[in-house]
Amino acid sequence: MALVIKIEASYPIVTAESILDELSTFIDNHYSDYRIFVLADSNTEEYCLPLLNWTSNNALLEADILSVPSGESSKTVEIYYNLAETLLELNASRKSLLINIGGGMITDLGGFLASSFKRGIPYINVPTSLLAMVDASAGGKTGINVGDYKNQLGSFCFPEAVFCGIQFLETLPKRELKSGYVESIKHGLIANPKLWKNIKVQNFEVLPEETGIAESIRVKNDIVGRDFLEKGERKKLNFGHTIGHAIESLSHLKGDPLLHGEAIAYGIAIESMLSQTHTGLSKMDLDEIRNLVNGHFGQFNCGTEDIPTILKLMHADKKNSEEGLNFTLLNAIGSCSINHVLTEEEVTMALEWYFSMSTEL
Ligand SMILES: NC(=O)c1ccc[n+]([C@@H]2O[C@H](COP(=O)([O-])OP(=O)(O)OC[C@H]3O[C@@H](n4cnc5c(N)ncnc54)[C@H](O)[C@@H]3O)[C@@H](O)[C@H]2O)c1
Structure with a gap:
């Protein structure tokens, strides 16, 4: 049936x-x-x-x-x-x-x-x-x-x-299918370790099952149900998006556009690095997230010379205020916290880390 x-x-x-x-x-x-x-x-x-x-x-x-x-x-x-x-x-x-x-x-x-x-x-x-x-x-x-x-x-x-x-x-x-998996990765990382466990072994070129899609929707739904107007908890869904949106815009400026999910995947990797330094994500989990992103999406066409533009684009985002750049960060797999305001220097360090890792691959 x-x-x-x-x-x-x-x-x-x-x-x-x-x-x-x-x-x-x-x-x-x-x-x-x-x-x-x-x-x-x-x-x-x-x-x-x-x-x-x-x-x-x-x-x-x-x-x-x-x-x-x-x-x-x-x-x-x-x-x-x-x-x-x-x-x-x-x-x-x-x-x-x-x-x-x-x-x-x-x-x-x-x-x-x-x-x-x-x-x-x-x-x-x-x-x-x-x-x-x-x-x-x-x-x-x-x-x-x-x-x-x-x-x-x-x-x-x-x-x-x-x-x-x-x-x-x-x-x-x-390519669109692969990109769509990224928001499910995010849902697993911020709120559902079992979903993360399942999705990290998934072949992104194969159609998902009804249950996988439903599990992912449930994460979003639960959060939205508690904070429809994004006054607080709904910001959890922004994990990966503060840097991801800037990378997406940068890719358009460079004439080599990334799909939304692809840009968010890089954002997830870099914001996981920030999570390791600021909210206690373990090194092992960080490595696993970064390897997953690299395995599926490789490297993007960008380097340390792009950091000033990325920072500028982040400041234009409605998520950020004049006081600084606002992040949702992971405390562990399946748990996150909102409203971490970081300085440009702190974000620059994470971007440099990511670009240096990418060149080692
Ligand atoms: N409202 C929200 O909460 C929310 C959250 C995330 C993203 N978004 C928005 O969603 C948009 C991105 O969504 P998307 O990735 O689905 O983009 P899209 O709607 O542009 O679809 C991507 C491409 O796939 C094609 N397509 C869609 N379904 C198809 C199918 N079954 N067969 C063949 N082709 C098909 C479309 O025609 C398009 O060319 C952005 O505008 C983004 O801002 C909104």
Whole structure:
């Protein structure tokens, strides 16, 4: 029998090989008299929509499809505006439901559109990338970019439900799949040693199982459930991201862009070094984390000469204040603490350590 895992949050999260039946039943039970709009990008329209054979559900069959080009360049004010105009032209109302079918770009863009259109219409996320399944689609953070600045317009707004169908991942490019595993690594490191133990032996080119995805979502969900608006504990989810985001931006400036998960993997390695010096992570655990990152993602195109730019980019990040650079650090595998404010000198030492290790490999 097919395995269907249901996670109870403020809204249901379902993980299964195929989610068509679950999605269809949910709509019949809760939104049978709603008009349905589906948001997809050019790839998910081509590869994922055909997997949803909607002939058994009239509401879905009559849905209007809104499609945008794939990639981060669609997470913009202009595309958001065009989509709002299209919804108006199609007479969407508060009795409309938006279903976002795609990776984190679509769930962020569609979530923001739904949370703001006519002051809010309900939305459902159907994540189709691993990163969106284990991270972006659950947690209720939505947003779009403004110019070069990420997620500057956004909202905190939970979806009505999230349906993760593993079968979607079959067409996801291997590099995207590998990158998606990184947020699960983070979830294991900050809160679930068993998840870390399982994931460190996982082949990142192979599709994960429903149980692995569900375990990862549970970590995020538990934290978000206690601190939806990121006043405190939710900052745990930023582990690896203070340095990771700066490395991601640097890679774009250098014209050799890293995927989000790849940049966060390097951030995790370097912030683990900071954890060893500031919060007592053991040398053995640090080595294991660094070896895992190197084994899967190798070295990135950057060296000590890039440290001033990395520091500058870190200061521009909304996580950091004028007093210093704010980190979530590991105390041990499966345990972390927030709000460690470090100086540029301390961060520089960790970056130098990482670059010197990389050249030894
Ligand atoms: N809101 C949050 O909590 C949160 C958390 C993490 C990341 N994010 C956001 O998520 C985005 C990154 O997510 P992503 O990595 O999924 O990027 P993405 O949505 O751009 O998807 C990556 C690529 O994979 C393609 N794709 C997706 N599913 C596919 C499938 N099943 N088959 C074939 N191709 C497929 C997409 O078209 C795209 O080209 C960023 O915008 C980031 O800011 C948000």
